[in-house]
């Protein structure tokens with residue numbers, strides 16, 4: 001079972017402190033690190049490797065779920081921009097990384113690519129307690 005499938009399984013059992021909200025096709029979860037304040041993910045419930053492998057109606061619904069989550073993050077964290085990343089190179093299970101971006105961090109790297117800061121992520125990991133309180137804070141704004 002892949003890492004994301006494991007997280008989906010614990011989310012379905014109500015044992016995943018990172019869960020903000022369950023959508024029809026996905027779970028909206030807090031990221032393991034908060035190098036970018038408000039960093040979250042939208043993880044697809046089914047193990048599908050590529051967006052094009054989804055049924056058309058699911059493609060649309062999933063994108064709408066991603067947009068709903070992103071709008072909420074914009075409202076709460078007021079970033080100057082949102083970055084959306086759907087790669088699947090490390091864990092080939094459809095998921096979007098939602099990176100709120102701020103003036104300060106956009107200044108740090110001229111490429112503006114959030115993945116160029118990956119070495120910093122481990123210095124900003126959050127524990128389960130912090131994840132749960134952040135998830136509650138975000139969920140309360142729906």
Ligand SMILES: [Zn+2]
Pocket residue numbers: 001002003004005006046047048092093
């Ligand atoms: Zn999976």
